[in-house]
Amino acid sequence: KRKIRIYELAKMLNIENKNLLEILQDLGVEAKSHMSSIDTDIAQIVEETLREDKEAKHGDSKEATVTAKEVIRIDEGSTIERVAKILGKPVNLVVKELITAGFMVPASAIVNDEIAKAIGKAFNVVLSIVPVEAEVSDEEKKEVAIQSERKRQQEPPKKLLPRPPIVTVMGHVDHGKTTLLDYIRKTNVTAKEAGGITQHIGASVVEHNSKKIVFLDTPGHEAFTSMRARGAQVTDIVILIVAADDGVMPQTVEALNHAKAANVPIVVAINKIDKPNAKPDRVKQQLADLGLIPEEWGGDTIMVEISAKTGLNVDELLEMILLVAEMNELVADYEANPEGVVIEAQLDKGKGPVATVIVQQGTLRRGDILLFETTWGRVRAMIDHLGRNIKEVTPSLPAEILGLNEVPQAGERFVRVEDEKEARDAIDKYLEKKRQQEMQAVKRASLEELFEQM
Numbered sequence: 001k002r003k004i005r006i007y008e009l010a011k012m013l014n015i016e017n018k019n020l021l022e023i024l025q026d027l028g029v030e031a032k033s034h035m036s037s038i039d040t041d042i043a044q045i046v047e048e049t050l051r052e053d054k055e056a057k058h059g060d061s062k063e064a065t066v067t068a069k070e071v072i073r074i075d076e077g078s079t080i081e082r083v084a085k086i087l088g089k090p091v092n093l094v095v096k097e098l099i100t101a102g103f104m105v106p107a108s109a110i111v112n113d114e115i116a117k118a119i120g121k122a123f124n125v126v127l128s129i130v131p132v133e134a135e136v137s138d139e140e141k142k143e144v145a146i147q148s149e150r151k152r153q154q155e156p157p158k159k160l161l162p163r164p165p166i167v168t169v170m171g172h173v174d175h176g177k178t179t180l181l182d183y184i185r186k187t188n189v190t191a192k193e194a195g196g197i198t199q200h201i202g203a204s205v206v207e208h209n210s211k212k213i214v215f216l217d218t219p220g221h222e223a224f225t226s227m228r229a230r231g232a233q234v235t236d237i238v239i240l241i242v243a244a245d246d247g248v249m250p251q252t253v254e255a256l257n258h259a260k261a262a263n264v265p266i267v268v269a270i271n272k273i274d275k276p277n278a279k280p281d282r283v284k285q286q287l288a289d290l291g292l293i294p295e296e297w298g299g300d301t302i303m304v305e306i307s308a309k310t311g312l313n314v315d316e317l318l319e320m321i322l323l324v325a326e327m328n329e330l331v332a333d334y335e336a337n338p339e340g341v342v343i344e345a346q347l348d349k350g351k352g353p354v355a356t357v358i359v360q361q362g363t364l365r366r367g368d369i370l371l372f373e374t375t376w377g378r379v380r381a382m383i384d385h386l387g388r389n390i391k392e393v394t395p396s397l398p399a400e401i402l403g404l405n406e407v408p409q410a411g412e413r414f415v416r417v418e419d420e421k422e423a424r425d426a427i428d429k430y431l432e433k434k435r436q437q438e439m440q441a442v443k444r445a446s447l448e449e450l451f452e453q454m
């Protein structure tokens with residue numbers, strides 16, 4: 001077993017030998033003097049204890065002294081927007097406070113423990129996240145409802161308008177994701193009226209019965225999950241594509257699980273129905289076994305039998321997507337402070353950093369100053385999916401934007417800020433936080449290295 005001497009560990013942890021001996025005594029570990037040796041396992045426990053102590057002191061010292069703060073319960077899964085409403089605060093203000101606290105999150109982000117803490121701090125309340133399944137008494141429920149209704153009444157009504165659904169196609173490899181996207185783009189893209197040519201900007205906008213649908217161009221669940229891992233939920237509806245000649249395969253199940261975890265409605269496209277060996281009923285049975293019961297069998301999952309190759313029933317699939325969108329009442333505040341998510345980004349030799357974003361709230365305009373998680377910039381130009389120069393972008397729609405100082409990462413969120421100084425300050429804060437985290441990591445790594453060597 002590896003050992004470390006007390007004085008060495010004290011030096012590493014930057015504390016006095018005496019204090020370390022006391023800590024060890026508390027932990028019930030026998031150590032007589034600074035020359036004694038202890039197991040490295042124990043050293044690690046000491047290190048963790050100290051770190052936790054420090055973090056706890058750092059975060060909670062103020063709360064501890066202030067008593068009788070209002071405790072506000074929020075449902076697990078509540079968005080920042082929802083919490084702002086409950087608090088009776090303007091969403092922009094809440095988002096701004098979060099930026100100041102080092103959280104770059106859009107109003108549509110789900111409030112987790114960290115964010116709840118930050119909001120609580122900013123508005124001098126305690127936000128308690130209530131698990132959805134948790135037993136909440138009727139009385140408590142009523143109390144929450146009354147409170148939120150009261151707060152809601154104090155807030156001016158928002159102009160919520162319908163927005164197009166944002167759709168991701170997922171499914172097993174070779175089941176027809178790309179073929180379907182290509183077919184939809186070729187036949188339904190608004191390019192026809194605009195006289196434009198579809199340009200690859202990471203997302204396409206198609207029109208069906210003069211209603212828009214936005215398709216994310218990167219099919220598959222990697223993009224979907226990596227965005228979600230960053231806390232960005234962009235997709236409103238998942239098309240789960242299953243080839244009728246192949247049936248449910250491992251990636252079908254994976255995609256299904258991701259969509260379920262994200263609580264995104266699923267429309268099933270049973271593809272390759274033109275093939276002689278297509279067995280759509282077998283696919284339905286396999287999906288039913290996974291809990292997706294087709295409507296025709298009394299379930300609530302819409303399944304459309306299509307051929308992405310010939311285009312058979314693709315119109316019906318689009319129809320169903322619009323139906324699901326309508327049932328889910330997808331709306332956005334077109335007049336809110338613009339915010340959204342990066343779909344993809346790269347460095348272009350001529351244009352500099354180029355990012356395709358999707359606007360989630362508000363209307364993004366040329367000239368706006370945008371703050372991302374790792375960079376900022378003034379929007380110099382915006383290009384739509386048809387390659388046209390545009391002046392503004394409304395919710396759900398994608399645009400390629402130029403004018404950023406650095407290339408952001410896919411999944412990064414952005415908000416519009418008032419001035420360059422605000423953006424610069426926030427980025428400086430972010431960089432400082434990152435630097436500290438890196439230093440901590442290095443310190444921890446060197447400690448671990450030391451343990452390794454002994």
Ligand code: GDP
Pocket residue numbers: 171172173174175176177178179180219271272273274275306307308309310
């Ligand atoms: P992806 O890996 O899911 O993107 O699948 P692809 O779109 O690349 O399709 C894989 C193969 O299946 C290609 O050779 C397509 O031409 C073919 N394919 C896709 N959809 C259909 C269909 O509806 N009918 C037939 N017969 N072939 C299809």
Ligand code: MG
Pocket residue numbers: 177178179219
């Ligand atoms: Mg493909």
